[in-house]
Amino acid sequence: xxxxxxxxxxxxxxxxxxxxxxxxxxxxxxxxxxxxxxxxxxxxxxxxxxxxxxxxxxxxxxxxxxxxxxxxxxxxxxxxxxxxxxxxxxxxxxxxxxxxxxxxxxxxxxxxxxxxxxxxxxxxxxxxxxxxxxxxxxxxxxxxxxxxxxxxxxxxxxxxxxxxxxxxxxxxxxxxxxxxxxxxxxxxxxxxxxxxxxxxxxxxxxxxxxxxxxxxxxxxxxxxxxxxxxxxxxxxxxxxxxxxxxxxxxxxxxxxxxxxxxxxxxxxxxxxxxxxxxxxxxxxxxxxxxxxxxxxxxxxxxxxxxxxxxxxxxxxxxxxxxxxxxxxxxxxxxxxxxxxxxxxxxxxxxxxxxxxxxxxxxxxxxxxxxxxxxxxxxxxxxxxxxxxxxxxxxxxxxxxxxxxxxxxxxxxxxxxxxxxxxxxxxxxxxxxxxxxxxxxxxxxxxxxxxxxxxxxxxxxxxxxxxxxxxxxxxxxxxxxxxxxxxxxxxxxxxxxxxxxxxxxxxxxxxxxxxxxxxxxxxxxxxxxxxxxxxxxxxxxxxxxxxxxxxxxxxxxxxxxxxxxxxxxxxxxxxxxxxxxxxxxxxxxxxxxxxxxxxxxxxxxxxxxxxxxxxxxxxxxxxxxxxxxxxxxxxxxxxxxxxxxxxxxxxxxxxxxxxxxxxxxxxxxxxxxxxxxxxxxxxxxxxxxxxxxxxxxxxxxxxxxxxxxxxxxxxxxxxxxxxxxxxxxxxxxxxxxxxxxxxxxxxxxxxxxxxxxxxxxxxxxxxxxxxxxxxxxxxxxxxxxxxxxxxxxxxxxxxxxxxxxxxxxxxxxxxxxxxxxxxxxxxxxxxxxxxxxxxxxxxxxxxxxxxxxxxxxxxxxxxxxxxxxxxxxxxxxxxxxxxxxxxxxxxxxxxxxxxxxxxxxxxxxxxxxxxxxxxxxxxxxxxxxxxxxxxxxxxxxxxxxxxxxxxxxxxxxxxxxxxxxxxxxx
Numbered sequence: 031x032x033x034x035x036x037x038x039x040x041x042x043x044x045x046x047x048x049x050x051x052x053x054x055x056x057x058x059x060x061x062x063x064x065x066x067x068x069x070x071x072x073x074x075x076x077x078x079x080x081x082x083x084x085x086x087x088x089x090x091x092x093x094x095x096x097x098x099x100x101x102x103x104x105x106x107x108x109x110x111x112x113x114x115x116x117x118x119x120x121x122x123x124x125x126x127x128x129x130x131x132x133x134x135x136x137x138x139x140x141x142x143x144x145x146x147x148x149x150x151x152x153x154x155x156x157x158x159x160x161x162x163x164x165x166x167x168x169x170x171x172x173x174x175x176x177x178x179x180x181x182x183x184x185x186x187x188x189x190x191x192x193x194x195x196x197x198x199x200x201x202x203x204x205x206x207x208x209x210x211x212x213x214x215x216x217x218x219x220x221x222x223x224x225x226x227x228x229x230x231x232x233x234x235x236x237x238x239x240x241x242x243x244x245x246x247x248x249x250x251x252x253x254x255x256x257x258x259x260x261x262x263x264x265x266x267x268x269x270x271x272x273x274x275x276x277x278x279x280x281x282x283x284x285x286x287x288x289x290x291x292x293x294x295x296x297x298x299x300x301x302x303x304x305x306x307x308x309x310x311x312x313x314x315x316x317x318x319x320x321x322x323x324x325x326x327x328x329x330x331x332x333x334x335x336x337x338x339x340x341x342x343x344x345x346x347x348x349x350x351x352x353x354x355x356x357x358x359x360x361x362x363x364x365x366x367x368x369x370x371x372x373x374x375x376x377x378x379x380x381x382x383x384x385x386x387x388x389x390x391x392x393x394x395x396x397x398x399x400x401x402x403x404x405x406x407x408x409x410x411x412x413x414x415x416x417x418x419x420x421x422x423x424x425x426x427x428x429x430x431x432x433x434x435x436x437x438x439x440x441x442x443x444x445x446x447x448x449x450x451x452x453x454x455x456x457x458x459x460x461x462x463x464x465x466x467x468x469x470x471x472x473x474x475x476x477x478x479x480x481x482x483x484x485x486x487x488x489x490x491x492x493x494x495x496x497x498x499x500x501x502x503x504x505x506x507x508x509x510x511x512x513x514x515x516x517x518x519x520x521x522x523x524x525x526x527x528x529x530x531x532x533x534x535x536x537x538x539x540x541x542x543x544x545x546x547x548x549x550x551x552x553x554x555x556x557x558x559x560x561x562x563x564x565x566x567x568x569x570x571x572x573x574x575x576x577x578x579x580x581x582x583x584x585x586x587x588x589x590x591x592x593x594x595x596x597x598x599x600x601x602x603x604x605x606x607x608x609x610x611x612x613x614x615x616x617x618x619x620x621x622x623x624x625x626x627x628x629x630x631x632x633x634x635x636x637x638x639x640x641x642x643x644x645x646x647x648x649x650x651x652x653x654x655x656x657x658x659x660x661x662x663x664x665x666x667x668x669x670x671x672x673x674x675x676x677x678x679x680x681x682x683x684x685x686x687x688x689x690x691x692x693x694x695x696x697x698x699x700x701x702x703x704x705x706x707x708x709x710x711x712x713x714x715x716x717x718x719x720x721x722x723x724x725x726x727x728x729x730x731x732x733x734x735x736x737x738x739x740x741x742x743x744x745x746x747x748x749x750x751x752x753x754x755x756x757x758x759x760x761x762x763x764x765x766x767x768x769x770x771x772x773x774x775x776x777x778x779x780x781x782x783x784x785x786x787x788x789x790x791x792x793x794x795x796x797x798x799x800x801x802x803x804x805x806x807x808x809x810x811x812x813x814x815x816x817x818x819x820x821x822x823x824x825x826x827x828x829x830x831x832x833x834x835x836x837x838x839x840x841x842x843x844x845x846x847x848x849x850x851x852x853x854x855x856x857x858x859x860x861x862x863x864x865x866x867x868x869x870x871x872x873x874x875x876x877x878x879x880x881x882x883x884x885x886x887x888x889x890x891x892x893x894x895x896x897x898x899x900x901x902x903x904x905x906x907x908x909x910x911x912x913x914x915x916x917x918x919x920x921x922x923x924x925x926x927x928x929x930x931x932x933x934x935x936x937x938x939x940x941x942x943x944x945x946x947x948x949x950x951x952x953x954x955x956x957x958x959x960x961x962x963x964x965x966x967x968x969x970x971x972x973x974x975x976x977x978x979x980x981x982x983x984x985x986x987x988x989x990x991x992x993x994x995x996x997x998x999x
Contacts (some may be wrong), residue, residue: 035503038464042067046076047426049409049461051394051453053433055502057471057792060431064390065095067429069102072122073115076426077387080128085137085405087393092132095392100126130386134401135361138368141382142359148378149371152357162746163360167216170349171209178341185337191279191912192286211338212345219346220366220400227336230329236281239319239326240274243288246315247271252304259298260309264316266291272925273910280911282330289323292316365400372407373416380413387427394432395449402452422459430456434497435488446497468503471792475513477502511554517544517797530802541797542594545573545780548795549600556794570601574781574793578803586612587800588782596724601779603728611762615720615729618642619736620758622710626694627755629663635691636661643714644687654684663692698751703740706751727779851941853896854975857960858920860900861934861977865913865922896960896976903958903979907932919948919973926981936977948973954982 032040035058042052042063054060068084071077084099086092100123107119130137139157146153158166178186189208246267253261270288275281295316303309353359359367372379389409391397397405403418411424430453437446457463469477481501490498519533519540548554548568556572558564580587588604595602610616618641624634639646639661651661658681659665678685690713698706711717711733720729736758743754781793890898903926911923915938924932933954937946949970956966958979971978 033468033503035466035468038466039063041462041464043070045462046071046074049423049425049428049456049459050430051456051461051463052429052431052466053463053497053500054431054466055433055469055500056436057469058466058502059470060433060466061095061098061392063466064392064429064431065098065102068099068388068390069106069119071388071426072103073106073110073119075114075118079122079125081385081387082129082131082390083137083386083388083408084129084131084390085134085392085401086132087396089133089136091392092136096126096129096131099129099131134397134404135364138364138404141368141371142364145371145378148375149367151359151367154357156356156358157364158353158358158360159742159745160361161742162358165746166352166356166358166360167213167349168209170352171212171345174212174345174348175205175208178344183341185334185341188279188282188334189338191277192283212342215339215342216346216349217362219362220369225336225339227333228329230333232282232330232333233278235326235329236278236285239285239322240281242319242322243267243270243285246312246319249304249307249312249315252306254304255300258300258303259296260303260312263295263297264312275911275923277911277914285323286327286330289320289327292320292323365398365404369400369404369407372404376413379407379416382408383410383413388429389427390429390431392431393436394430395434395437395446396432397449398445399448402448406452406456419455423456423461425460428456428461435484435499450497465500467500468505470505472502473513474504477504479514517541533802534800537799537801538590538594541575541591541799542598542600545595545600545797546598548573559792559794568795569778570780571778572793573795573797574783574788574791575797575799576788577782577784577800579800580784582803591782591799595780599724601724601727602782603731603779604782610732610735613729613732615642615723616732616736619707619711619733620755620762622691623707623755623758625663625691626698626706626710627752629691629695632661635663635688638691639684639687642719643710643716644683646683646687650680650684654681661688663688663695702744703748703751703754704737704744707737707740848941849892850943850976852893853960854936854940854977856893856897857900857977858936860897860904861922862913864904865909892961895962899958899960899962900977903932903934918946920977931982933980933982934977935973935980937973937975939975942975945972945974947971950980950982952982954980956981 038052041048042050043066046067052060052063054063064084068082072079072082084092084095086095103119103123103126107116107123110116110119130140135157142149142151142155143153146155246264247270250261250264250267255261266288270284273284295313297309297313301309303312353363372382386408389405391405405428406418406421406423407416409423409428410421411427412422415421432449434446434449437449453461453463472480485499485501488496488499490496517540519536521532521536549570552568555565555567558566559572575591577587592602592604604610611620618637621634621637621641622643624631625638628634636651638644639651640648655661661684694706694710697709716733717730720726720733723729739758739761740754743757748754748757781788903924905927907927908925909922910925911921913920913922913934918938920936920938922934924934926932931953933950935948935950937944947970955968956964957971958964958981960976960978971980
């Protein structure tokens with residue numbers, strides 16, 4: 031009696047005139063069945079190979095599919111009995127290269143090159159790869175943000191006001207996160223429907239919340255014991271009152287910050303809180319405030335996201351204009367233009383439907399909405415249909431293979447709910463759905479463990495998109511060796527119970543020890559993945575360490591695992607971890623490239639000479655520095671300062687290295703960056719030295735990947751060596767950057783990779799690392815409504831990152847000869863930088879006359895005194911209100927180090943002696959000037975272009991200026 035799995039496979043191979051959707055788990059041979067069906071269609075003469083389309087997810091998979099099809103056609107030709115079948119198969123083999131086997135993007139590019147006029151694109155258009163598209167987007171974003179900051183639209187102003195308050199799970203600086211938000215809109219630009227913006231009276235909500243905060247603050251202030259645990263936890267409420275302003279954008283961020291502060295409030299053990307309120311009353315009031323703040327966070331976030339989507343359309347338009355001027359299309363353009371061409375042009379649609387008679391799609395669960403629309407329209411039996419949801423596929427024309435349980439590429443626009451939706455639509459039009467369940471990849475104990483773990487959990491939920499579970503069936507018999515091992519982790523304890531941080535600390539060494547035991551002591555043998563039926567001893571390349579993530583906030587999750595393997599002398603290959611730029615060999619090469627471009631960079635030159643490329647010892651470098659002088663490639667060498675042959679010979683390694691760096695510098699712009707890099711590595715025989723290191727394969731791959739980055743830079747239009755070095759340096763500085771090297775399958779070493787990188791691969795031994803990672807997000811990150819062209823997503827996150835500005839100056843000799851203007855510029859710059867989140871700022875050149883001195887040889891000049899005074903004001907102070915302009919007066923509110931209120935004010939003029947009377951109100955009664963003086967006043971003060979600092983007590987909060995407008999330079 032045949033099993034359901036056998037019946038399903040026979041249906042795939044024999045029911046060639048039926049539209050089929052095949053759902054198959056990993057290891058069930060779904061790609062093999064797809065290949066057999068293609069061969070069957072060609073064998074029976076239903077079509078010719080030039081009219082077949084086979085779409086895969088990756089280029090590598092396309093190459094493998096073409097090879098497997100050739101082998102299958104050869105095998106089918108040997109089994110064929112009729113002359114017609116033999117002739118059909120021979121013709122298919124001869125013309126196999128004419129088959130459209132590739133990614134969906136390559137297929138779309140071919141269609142557009144056939145019909146550029148109808149698609150309204152340049153006939154000779156070029157395709158942008160991911161690096162080139164990213165570079166062009168960077169240019170577009172830079173142009174957009176400059177214009178946006180000048181106009182400072184409401185949405186952008188609200189985003190910037192949150193910078194100092196709201197920390198998100200996104201990585202990078204505030205500008206990086208705004209850039210990422212724009213990239214989301216760009217990626218989903220084929221879903222132009224505006225996001226719903228519900229009525230939301232933000233100002234009214236904020237006023238009501240402030241009243242509630244004030245009420246809670248009054249309750250907290252009645253506590254007589256400053257050591258009360260609840261009183262200390264609610265200090266944030268008291269602090270909120272002292273930071274209030276009339277700027278609603280600022281208040282929005284302040285309230286969201288308060289929400290986060292209220293998450294971890296400890297109520298303590300003492301039930302009495304004060305003579306007026308019990309502890310429980312205060313806790314109830316806190317809980318009510320927090321719940322209302324959470325609702326405000328949800329509603330204000332939705333309102334801001336809708337506003338931001340509308341404002342960032344101009345960013346998408348800027349990017350589109352840059353591409354149009356250069357005659358280039360990115361990957362998304364290929365899809366959008368092809369979809370529009372097929373959907374909107376009846377003549378082209380009919381021609382393509384006739385040209386391609388059979389369409390096969392592998393990994394269909396990773397197909398995004400626009401790709402599915404293209405494929406279904408091409409398979410229609412009625413050329414007049416333009417809505418993909420109304421398409422009835424021509425019988426046998428469409429064959430889809432996928433596994434909804436493996437839909438893990440959501441970040442590449444795959445959507446499991448959309449997959450289920452399109453499957454349902456096709457089934458309603460006559461397509462059949464079948465399942466493959468027999469797994470050829472794993473032994474029975476592993477299948478039993480997987481079935482036991484997932485079958486109770488995966489019941490199928492069309493609302494959340496959870497697929498139903500199909501149990502795996504046995505193929506390989508039970509092995510004598512254990513198939514599933516629960517690795518005990520030593521001491522996974524916290525202070526009171528098992529804690530994640532303790533597991534994270536102990537798991538790497540435990541796994542490293544287990545891998546060492548497997549390779550050196552176990553004596554185990556496994557099935558050879560390269561040769562069926564062969565049993566071989568375990569080698570490092572047979573083991574894979576799988577991670578859910580490589581980065582957690584700013585921590586590289588792989589680093590401790592790598593150290594555990596290196597300490598045991600176990601070779602390993604790291605597939606695309608984010609610590610690429612922190613690898614010693616990468617830092618060595620980057621330092622050398624910096625020394626080539628900037629010979630004046632003494633630190634890079636020293637690092638190059640001392641590093642592994644030249645390996646010159648410290649004692650020789652120190653002697654050279656003392657006896658000869660600077661380690662500069664173009665400065666006088668030992669030959670010019672010493673006639674002693676012995677001395678000259680001793681310093682030969684240094685002089686030769688400096689001369690070589692000088693030669694590379696002279697030639698760097700006369701040849702490509704890749705040639706300069708290879709010249710450097712070949713001259714010092716770096717490849718041999720790198721190969722002899724532990725994990726030498728990985729080291730060489732990392733070094734070679736730098737050359738790949740140089741090629742990508744030049745392909746994207748880069749023309750100078752300096753541009754490449756600067757790009758390389760920026761990759762290091764950019765938080766969360768990742769540069770995966772190209773891996774060699776034959777290289778020996780334990781594979782370290784994410785589950786995304788491991789998809790479709792097979793390893794005899796798989797070890798699950800990073801077990802403390804959360805299984806999924808706590809909330810939804812995207813809502814997709816394909817029929818209505820709507821894609822709503824979380825796009826905004828701004829974190830408060832410390833910024834340092836080490837290069838600000840005024841250029842006195844060129845445009846600021848007046849000392850009073852110098853003083854005003856210095857003080858205002860310092861205050862303004864601080865208000866925009868710059869934690870520290872330093873003068874560019876302390877005594878450089880070309881930039882403007884603040885030191886006259888014996889002490890600080892008047893500009894230097896002003897600089898010192900502002901610095902003194904800011905030490906220990908907190909900027910509570912950003913510098914803002916109102917009524918021709920700039921002001922910034924502070925809480926000073928002594929606890930008093932402070933406000934820096936100056937007149938909105940420059941290069942002028944104009945003055946104006948200013949009445950601050952509140953409790954201000956003293957001001958400090960830039961010369962170090964302090965003056966008491968009762969009502970008003972005279973202000974000019976030079977800032978002064980007003981000071982007052984905290985008995986009453988000052989009246990801030992009204993109609994604040996933040997201007998960002």
